[in-house]
Amino acid sequence: MLTVLFADRIENWPAYEAALTAAFAEAGIAARLVLPPVDPALVDYIVYSPRGPVQDFTPYTRTKAVLSLWAGVERVVGNATLTQPLCRMVDQGLERGMVEWVTGHVLRAHLNIDFFLSHQDGIWRQAGHVPPLAQDRSVVLLGLGALGGACATTLAALGFKVTGWSRTPKSLPGITCLAGAEGLREALSRAEILVTVLPNTPETTDLLNATTLALLPRGAAILNPGRGNLIDDAALLAALETGQIGHATLDVFRVEPLPPEHPYWAHPKVTVTPHIAAETRPASAARVIAENIRRFEAGEVPLHLVDRARGY
Helix, strand or coil: CEEEEEECCHHHHHHHHHHHHHHHHHHCCCEEEECCCCCHHHCCEEEECCCCCCCCCCCCCCCCEEEECCCCCCCCCCCCCCCCCEECCCCHHHHHHHHHHHHHHHHHHHCCHHHHHCCCCCCCCCCCCCCCCHHHCEEEEECCCHHHHHHHHHHHHCCCEEEEEECCCCCCCCCEEEEHHHHHHHHHHCCCEEEECCCCCCCCCCCECHHHHCCCCCCEEEEECCCHHHECHHHHHHHHHHCCEEEEEECCCCCCCCCCCCHHHHCCCEEECCCCCCCCCHHHHHHHHHHHHHHHHHCCCCCCECCCCCCC
């Protein structure tokens, strides 16, 4: 029987114990779930969260893989004690949550809903406020991984002109796909609504800065459900003041929770949401964990294996 260590915050244990037990039974995996403390020499797999109690992986000499509950692995990928294979979390619940958040806020920006919500004053303002059709609105996604690709496909199905950018070339039906430095400049130049769904790596830090923000069409809207490090905060605030950026809806930040004194909270052109765009759901995440354990045990290629060199 396999031993699977649950290394997340203890308050998440009841939900995940039930979900993982059911997922293991469904996958035909004979395993016992344990909580710390446990003899590391007995642990076959670690279900991991950066908020959990395990940060030194050196004693876990028997462990075949570390299976993260988070999509982002920037807090662990550089851990020198981690020599075991690391898999990040991409599950149906997390993906659908991201798609719904992005789609909702893209439509909010596209239809200028905030304007009408703030003008319920008895004045009929039709002239100049009829939105274009989706087919006439250019939406750009930075990041075409599992989450970004799902968002791009959904927005294209709604009729938007969707362009996606990634570091390396990709191809998605119905999406104009660009890559590399020149592709980034072209993508930004057409982004009336810009959505960032990129990982946290040295290459993506401050990707949206004074220079790149100036490439966007004037008045563009920015949605960031990706990573807080993608945006140079000072540059974004300056671009909002000049009108270069019309509005920013931000779900992720360099420091979380976002401090009460941060200027984003009070800025009239910024919407803050508290990192809710893509949350791991125990039931769907447990099925991904179970499938990866099955794959490791069968000698098959695991899902969402992290490339340490790329950082995700």
